[in-house]
Amino acid sequence: MTVLLSIRDLVIAYRRDGIEVPALKGVSLEVLAGERLAIIGESGSGKSTLALAVAGLLARGARVGGTIGWLLPASAGAKAPLSVLPDISPSRGEIGNSGAGSLLATSKIGEGGDHSVISPLEGEMSGRTERGAKDRQPSALATSQPRLGRDIGFVFQDPSSSLDPVIPIGKQIAEVARTHLDLTWPDAYTKAKTLLERVHLPNPDATLRAYPHQLSGGQKQRVAIAAAIAAAPKLLIADEATSAIDTIVQAEIVALIRRLVAEDGMTLIFISHDIALATTLADRIAVLRHGELVELGEARQIIEAPRHAYTRALLDAHLGLDAKPLLDRQGASA
Amino acid sequence: MSLLAVSNLAKRYRRGGKPFAAVDDISFEIGPAETLALAGPSGSGKSTIAKLVLRLIEPDAGRIDFEGGDFLALSGAALRTRRARLQMVFQDPLAAFNPRATVARVLDDPLRIYNIASRAERPRRIAALLERVGLDTSLAARAIHEISGGQRQRVAIARAIATRPSLIVLDEAVSALDVSVRGQILELLLDLQRQERIAYLFISHDLGVIRAVAHRVVILDAGRIAESGDARAVIADPQSAVGKALVAATPKLVRTSQDAS
Incomplete structure (x- = not known):
C-alpha cells in the first residue's frame, strides 16, 4: 500500500506552569493510504x-521535533508532491522535498536517539483556521500542503464545542464546502443537504x-462528521x-464512519481509549503509552497475539460481555 | 427485607413547552450488600432516578422506602440523619469537589457535618479512611486538583464511606477512568461491599462493567423499565428491544486463541 503519512521521531512537549511536560517522546509510524x-x-x-x-492543531507554544511527511494522493494535485505540515516549522527545514513519489527526511530535529526538543513553535500558525484558509490562494498552495478542512477532516469528542451555537447547521457545513471547494453559497447549501442525507x-x-x-x-456528532467530510x-x-455518547449511538456512529470512509476512499485515524471499539473498526492498531509507541500491528494480531x-494488560482489563465477572473472582458477596 | 424500595416513581419535566415523563412508574428494590445496576441509553432516566433516590429532586408520584421508613416523608434533622446512610459518587470527582480544597478538607467535611468525630479525632479518622481506600495518608495534604483521576475517585469513595452508609449511589462512577484504574476501583467497591455490607445503586451505560460487578440489572428505556433480572442472565439473553440493542452495540473483543482471564 502507498504511504500517505510518514511520522518520524515525533517529539512534542507542552509547557505547563513553566515546566516542560513531554507528550510524545519520539514516535515513528506510517499511515497507509486508504487504511x-x-x-x-x-x-x-x-x-x-x-x-x-x-x-496541525497543536496549541501554540508546544515544542515540536521530528517530522510529519505527507504524500498526498495524485488527485489532490498534479504530481502528488511531498509536503510537510506548516506547524512542524517548515522554515527550519526538518524535512526535505524529495520530489514526487517518495518520502525522504533530509534533516530532522533531535538526531538519532536524542529526543531533545529544539524547535519551539513561533508566531502565527497557518493553515488551520477558516480565515487562514481563505487568505490563501486556492490553487497554488493547495496542492502542496495538506490543509485542515480540505485535506484533513477532524471530528472531536464533543460536538457541542466544535459547532457554533448561534449559526444554523446548514451554514456551518456549507461554509466548509464553500471555503475549500470554491462553491457559491447556493451550491454549498445543496452540498450541505446532500451531506446531511449521507450522515x-x-x-x-x-x-x-x-x-x-x-x-x-x-445528531450533533453526525453534523460534525458531515462538516468534516x-x-x-x-x-x-x-x-x-x-x-x-451512549453505547447504541456509539455503534451507529462507528458504522457511519466505516461506511463513509469506504465510500469516499478516505484514510481513517481513529483515536480511542477503548481497545474493543478500536478492533471493530481498524485494520491496524497502534498502542501508545506515556508518549511512546509500544506496539503497532494488524488488529487481529494485536488482540490475538499481543507482543x-x-x-x-489493556486486553485483560477490558470488561467484555464474555469476561469472568469480578464478583466471581472475589467470591460472591451478597 | 429490602434496604431500598422504590414504588411507582414518576417525574415529569416540560420540554419545548410540552410535558414529558423523565421517569414513569419505576419500581425496584435493593437488598443489603446488593448491587443493582441501572442501564439504558441517554435520556432513559438513569440519572433522574439517582437524583430522586438521593432526594436531590422530588418525584411527582411514587414512594421511596429506605431502611424501613418513608424516605420522602423525612425533612429537617430527620432527613439529615438518614441522608448520612445514603451516599453518592459521581463520574467526575473534580466537579464534585472544590478543586482547591485539600484531600483532608474534603474528608473532614462529612466527619464534622454529621458529628462523626471530634476535631481532635478527625485527623486520625481521615488517615484511616485514606488507608481504607488504598491511598497513602500523606495524600491528605495535597490539593484535589493535584492528584490523579483514579486517586480522586478513591477520595470520593472515602468521603462516601465516612458516614458509614448502607447504600451508595454510583452514577457512572468508573466511566471516565482508564481501564487499568477502573479495574482497581471496581475491586475496591466490591471489597467495601463485602466488608461493610454496603449496597450499590450502580448506574452505567457499560454492560461489560455492569456484568462484572452487579447482581441484578434494570434496563430502562424512555423513562420506563424495559426488563430486569439477574445481571448475567439478562445480558446473556435480553428480551426487550432496548436490551437487545444495548447488547448488540457493546464492542466485542473477539479473542479466539487467548484466554480472556
Missing part, C-alpha cells in the same frame, strides 16, 4: 497530541435551518468521537 488505523492508549498516552499534530440525519431540509442545541448529542478530505481523524505486556 483504518486506530491509535489507542490511556490518558496521558499522547494519542490526542498525535492526532492534533497530524492535523442519515432525518429531515435534512429542517436540519439545515436548525441550531446545534436543537439536536441530540448523536464536506470538502472530501483524504484523511479523516476521529479523536474519541464516540466517547461522550507487548502493556497491550496484554
Whole structure:
C-alpha cells in the first residue's frame, strides 16, 4: 500500500506552569493510504497530541521535533508532491522535498536517539483556521500542503464545542464546502443537504435551518462528521468521537464512519481509549503509552497475539460481555 | 427485607413547552450488600432516578422506602440523619469537589457535618479512611486538583464511606477512568461491599462493567423499565428491544486463541 503519512521521531512537549511536560517522546509510524488505523492508549498516552499534530492543531507554544511527511494522493494535485505540515516549522527545514513519489527526511530535529526538543513553535500558525484558509490562494498552495478542512477532516469528542451555537447547521457545513471547494453559497447549501442525507440525519431540509442545541448529542456528532467530510478530505481523524455518547449511538456512529470512509476512499485515524471499539473498526492498531509507541500491528494480531505486556494488560482489563465477572473472582458477596 | 424500595416513581419535566415523563412508574428494590445496576441509553432516566433516590429532586408520584421508613416523608434533622446512610459518587470527582480544597478538607467535611468525630479525632479518622481506600495518608495534604483521576475517585469513595452508609449511589462512577484504574476501583467497591455490607445503586451505560460487578440489572428505556433480572442472565439473553440493542452495540473483543482471564 502507498504511504500517505510518514511520522518520524515525533517529539512534542507542552509547557505547563513553566515546566516542560513531554507528550510524545519520539514516535515513528506510517499511515497507509486508504487504511483504518486506530491509535489507542490511556490518558496521558499522547494519542490526542498525535492526532492534533497530524492535523496541525497543536496549541501554540508546544515544542515540536521530528517530522510529519505527507504524500498526498495524485488527485489532490498534479504530481502528488511531498509536503510537510506548516506547524512542524517548515522554515527550519526538518524535512526535505524529495520530489514526487517518495518520502525522504533530509534533516530532522533531535538526531538519532536524542529526543531533545529544539524547535519551539513561533508566531502565527497557518493553515488551520477558516480565515487562514481563505487568505490563501486556492490553487497554488493547495496542492502542496495538506490543509485542515480540505485535506484533513477532524471530528472531536464533543460536538457541542466544535459547532457554533448561534449559526444554523446548514451554514456551518456549507461554509466548509464553500471555503475549500470554491462553491457559491447556493451550491454549498445543496452540498450541505446532500451531506446531511449521507450522515442519515432525518429531515435534512429542517436540519439545515436548525441550531446545534436543537439536536441530540448523536445528531450533533453526525453534523460534525458531515462538516468534516464536506470538502472530501483524504484523511479523516476521529479523536474519541464516540466517547461522550451512549453505547447504541456509539455503534451507529462507528458504522457511519466505516461506511463513509469506504465510500469516499478516505484514510481513517481513529483515536480511542477503548481497545474493543478500536478492533471493530481498524485494520491496524497502534498502542501508545506515556508518549511512546509500544506496539503497532494488524488488529487481529494485536488482540490475538499481543507482543507487548502493556497491550496484554489493556486486553485483560477490558470488561467484555464474555469476561469472568469480578464478583466471581472475589467470591460472591451478597 | 429490602434496604431500598422504590414504588411507582414518576417525574415529569416540560420540554419545548410540552410535558414529558423523565421517569414513569419505576419500581425496584435493593437488598443489603446488593448491587443493582441501572442501564439504558441517554435520556432513559438513569440519572433522574439517582437524583430522586438521593432526594436531590422530588418525584411527582411514587414512594421511596429506605431502611424501613418513608424516605420522602423525612425533612429537617430527620432527613439529615438518614441522608448520612445514603451516599453518592459521581463520574467526575473534580466537579464534585472544590478543586482547591485539600484531600483532608474534603474528608473532614462529612466527619464534622454529621458529628462523626471530634476535631481532635478527625485527623486520625481521615488517615484511616485514606488507608481504607488504598491511598497513602500523606495524600491528605495535597490539593484535589493535584492528584490523579483514579486517586480522586478513591477520595470520593472515602468521603462516601465516612458516614458509614448502607447504600451508595454510583452514577457512572468508573466511566471516565482508564481501564487499568477502573479495574482497581471496581475491586475496591466490591471489597467495601463485602466488608461493610454496603449496597450499590450502580448506574452505567457499560454492560461489560455492569456484568462484572452487579447482581441484578434494570434496563430502562424512555423513562420506563424495559426488563430486569439477574445481571448475567439478562445480558446473556435480553428480551426487550432496548436490551437487545444495548447488547448488540457493546464492542466485542473477539479473542479466539487467548484466554480472556
